[in-house]
Amino acid sequence: MDPIEFIQESARSITNTMHKLKLKYNPFSEKPIRGNTKFFVGRVSELREIGEILGSAMHGSVANAAIVGTKGIGKSSMLNIIYYATKKQGHWVVELTASQITPRQFLIQLLYNILTENLFTINGTIKSDYLEYSSKIIDMYKKLNNYGDKVPIHYPRERIERDLEFLINEVKDRNKLCIILIDEADQFAKKSCLSLLQFFHSFLYEEGILTFLAGSPTLMEDLTKISPPIKDRIPKIINMPPLSTEESYDLIRRRLEDAHIEGAEEFEPFTREAIDKIVELCDGIPRKIIMTCSESISIAIKKNLNKIDEKIVSEAIHSLGISIGHQILNHLTPAQSEIVKAMAKLGGSTTVTQLSEYLKKSPGTIGTHLSDIYEMGYIYKERKGNNVYYRLSRELIDVLLGDKNELEM
Numbered sequence: 001m002d003p004i005e006f007i008q009e010s011a012r013s014i015t016n017t018m019h020k021l022k023l024k025y026n027p028f029s030e031k032p033i034r035g036n037t038k039f040f041v042g043r044v045s046e047l048r049e050i051g052e053i054l055g056s057a058m059h060g061s062v063a064n065a066a067i068v069g070t071k072g073i074g075k076s077s078m079l080n081i082i083y084y085a086t087k088k089q090g091h092w093v094v095e096l097t098a099s100q101i102t103p104r105q106f107l108i109q110l111l112y113n114i115l116t117e118n119l120f121t122i123n124g125t126i127k128s129d130y131l132e133y134s135s136k137i138i139d140m141y142k143k144l145n146n147y148g149d150k151v152p153i154h155y156p157r158e159r160i161e162r163d164l165e166f167l168i169n170e171v172k173d174r175n176k177l178c179i180i181l182i183d184e185a186d187q188f189a190k191k192s193c194l195s196l197l198q199f200f201h202s203f204l205y206e207e208g209i210l211t212f213l214a215g216s217p218t219l220m221e222d223l224t225k226i227s228p229p230i231k232d233r234i235p236k237i238i239n240m241p242p243l244s245t246e247e248s249y250d251l252i253r254r255r256l257e258d259a260h261i262e263g264a265e266e267f268e269p270f271t272r273e274a275i276d277k278i279v280e281l282c283d284g285i286p287r288k289i290i291m292t293c294s295e296s297i298s299i300a301i302k303k304n305l306n307k308i309d310e311k312i313v314s315e316a317i318h319s320l321g322i323s324i325g326h327q328i329l330n331h332l333t334p335a336q337s338e339i340v341k342a343m344a345k346l347g348g349s350t351t352v353t354q355l356s357e358y359l360k361k362s363p364g365t366i367g368t369h370l371s372d373i374y375e376m377g378y379i380y381k382e383r384k385g386n387n388v389y390y391r392l393s394r395e396l397i398d399v400l401l402g403d404k405n406e407l408e409m
């Protein structure tokens with residue numbers, strides 16, 4: 001057989017299958033929302049609260065906020081909506097991800113993004129509003145632009161802090177806010193970030209700066225453990241609950257509608273029972289819903305089906321591994337999940353000492369986390385001779401030590 005023909009034939013057959021499913025494309029690929037609000041559902045009270053925070057900040061009463069919720073609940077999407085909403089109002093706004101960067105890199109990125117996202121036009125020239133400061137701005141920009149992970153730049157930290165303050169206090173229009181959006185802020189709840197948090201204590205209190213952090217449900221507790229005063233600086237907590245049943249249906253309906261070929265019915269190619277099952281099993285977590293729908297469609301394409309029933313949904317859920325073990329993992333805080341993963345790496349049953357050596361954390365810290373996880377029933381305790389061993393529950397062993405396990409992801 002001709003390999004070229006073969007590829008073409010296979011591609012054509014996918015087109016045919018998609019047609020049978022009444023879809024132009026798989027509408028559940030996880031593309032970031034990025035300013036596209038077509039598929040955004042619910043969150044009315046959270047959006048209202050954000051609007052109120054913004055309005056108050058514009059009138060001089062700044063209350064920074066933490067947007068918290070479990071994995072895949074929609075925190076990053078919310079930050080993204082704030083980004084576009086505030087940009088449209090002419091405020092300065094920067095979006096940063098805290099994970100995987102050091103405090104120094106963070107400050108550098110903060111300064112760099114404030115400059116590039118707000119003071120320059122798309123063509124790379126300084127916006128006319130800021131021309132009077134151009135030499136200083138260009139000087140900062142040049143220094144930062146040479147910055148790479150490997151090449152350290154000569155930009156002492158105090159200098160960065162002073163330049164940030166200069167931008168906010170001198171260059172920025174008094175009537176505008178500088179909105180700082182920090183995603184995955186759990187990263188800052190580490191001892192090594194203490195100095196950064198301390199810098200934020202004063203910085204977050206400058207007039208005209210409004211900060212939104214996004215992170216896990218325990219974000220504020222974790223930050224407060226490292227630096228107690230941070231709590232006063234971030235007085236608002238916006239808790240993201242799961243989507244309601246109605247909103248879950250709505251999410252699926254809107255995405256399907258967009259991808260339907262003419263004449264398709266509301267939830268086609270899914271049967272009503274299949275949709276009910278997805279909504280029921282995904283607990284209102286948008287990412288879970290999207291992934292389950294997407295996987296179901298992929299399976300239907302592979303099997304050349306024209307409809308997706310409950311059986312296909314079960315298969316999708318199974319192949320995605322949205323098992324009890326995964327649900328437990330999603331439920332754990334980052335610190336707790338680090339511990340259960342370390343337990344898996346050490347064979348599934350360990351002592352506090354072994355874990356504390358492996359993770360290079362104090363036995364006290366490890367012990368506290370272990371007892372929290374134990375209280376929730378996800379690990380067992382056993383005495384062997386003089387030692388107490390903690391052992392992973394069946395569900396966690398399945399997900400962490402199974403064939404396709406989380407540790408490699």
Ligand SMILES: Nc1ncnc2c1ncn2[C@@H]1O[C@H](COP(=O)(O)OP(=O)(O)OP(=O)(O)O)[C@@H](O)[C@H]1O
Pocket residue numbers: 030031032033039040041042043069070071072073074075076077078251286287290
């Ligand atoms: N209100 C919403 N309406 C429709 N889709 C949403 C909504 N919120 C989130 N989503 C979708 O759900 C998925 C997960 O959202 P997002 O990445 O914002 O979650 P997250 O809370 O930031 O997750 P993580 O904990 O992994 O950072 C994305 O595909 C996003 O488009």
Ligand SMILES: [Mg+2]
Pocket residue numbers: 075076077183184
């Ligand atoms: Mg996110």
